[in-house]
Amino acid sequence: TKVVADTGDFQSIKAYTPRDATTNPSLILKAVQKDEYKPLLEKAVRDNPHASTGEVIDKLLIAFGGEILKIVSGRVSTEIDARLSFDVEANVAKGRELIDLYERAGFDRERVLIKIASTWEGIKAAEILEKEMIHTNLTLLFSLPQAIACAEAGVQLISPFVGRIYDWYKKQTGIEYEGAEDPGVQSVKKIYNYFRKFGYETEVMGASFRNTSQILELAGCDLLTISPDLLQKLADSNDPVERKLTADSAGAMAKISVDEKT
Numbered sequence: 318t319k320v321v322a323d324t325g326d327f328q329s330i331k332a333y334t335p336r337d338a339t340t341n342p343s344l345i346l347k348a349v350q351k352d353e354y355k356p357l358l359e360k361a362v363r364d365n366p367h368a369s370t371g372e373v374i375d376k377l378l379i380a381f382g383g384e385i386l387k388i389v390s391g392r393v394s395t396e397i398d399a400r401l402s403f404d405v406e407a408n409v410a411k412g413r414e415l416i417d418l419y420e421r422a423g424f425d426r427e428r429v430l431i432k433i434a435s436t437w438e439g440i441k442a443a444e445i446l447e448k449e450m451i452h453t454n455l456t457l458l459f460s461l462p463q464a465i466a467c468a469e470a471g472v473q474l475i476s477p478f479v480g481r482i483y484d485w486y487k488k489q490t491g492i493e494y495e496g497a498e499d500p501g502v503q504s505v506k507k508i509y510n511y512f513r514k515f516g517y518e519t520e521v522m523g524a525s526f527r528n529t530s531q532i533l534e535l536a537g538c539d540l541l542t543i544s545p546d547l548l549q550k551l552a553d554s555n556d557p558v559e560r561k562l563t564a565d566s567a568g569a570m571a572k573i574s575v576d577e578k579t
């Protein structure tokens with residue numbers, strides 16, 4: 318399992334040793350509320366006086382992505398505005414534009430994953446981008462059929478969500494599912510086991526965690542993207558297995574296995 322930091326607050330990543338990092342516009346908007354990131358926001362507005370809010374957010378994505386790439390040794394996932402989720406061409410154009418901006422800022426395209434919603438259109442866009450060696454991370458993924466469509470399209474990585482499924486079940490039933498009973502955990506396990514069983518190469522990164530028990534259940538997945546708050550909870554744990562999950566490579570973690578029923 319490779320540990321990935323899920324945040325816009327890149328200073329907080331420094332306390333851990335994640336391999337990669339993921340971010341999204343809402344995490345970046347949250348980060349720029351903090352005084353330490355205000356200069357980045359002010360610079361983006363100053364340098365682009367006629368830009369719309371969406372364009373300023375794009376500039377911030379690049380600025381934050383660049384800072385994160387200086388901290389982690391691996392890749393950063395940078396997300397395309399979800400309002401484009403049902404437009405193949407817009408996703409392709411935005412993916413090309415973002416990669417171009419990163420390359421012009423001196424970063425290797427191999428270190429950037431373009432994060433796209435796992436809609437039909439998003440998956441089609443990812444298929445086109447992957448053929449141009451622009452690698453993608455398909456996000457907002459909640460089901461096995463979405464995951465299989467992504468793998469068949471040759472995407473580099475998928476981010477099946479745990480917490481949003483957990484939240485939905487909790488709201489509908491009032492039950493706070495735990496451990497292996499958690500429907501969000503079950504969804505990711507099902508996808509991971511199916512991919513291993515049928516030999517798909519697409520990497521599976523568990524995302525959207527609400528507690529450390531979900532993270533522990535999914536130890537063994539290819540990657541897990543974890544917020545700094547939860548990374549800190551793992552680091553403070555008395556359990557050596559939980560502490561290990563804050564490090565770059567927790568290779569010995571193998572809680573989920575391909576023997577499970579898919």
Ligand code: E4P
Pocket residue numbers: 323339340341456476478480481524525526542
């Ligand atoms: C990761 O790539 C996602 O942006 C993130 O984990 C989403 O989590 P949320 O459900 O807390 O928004």
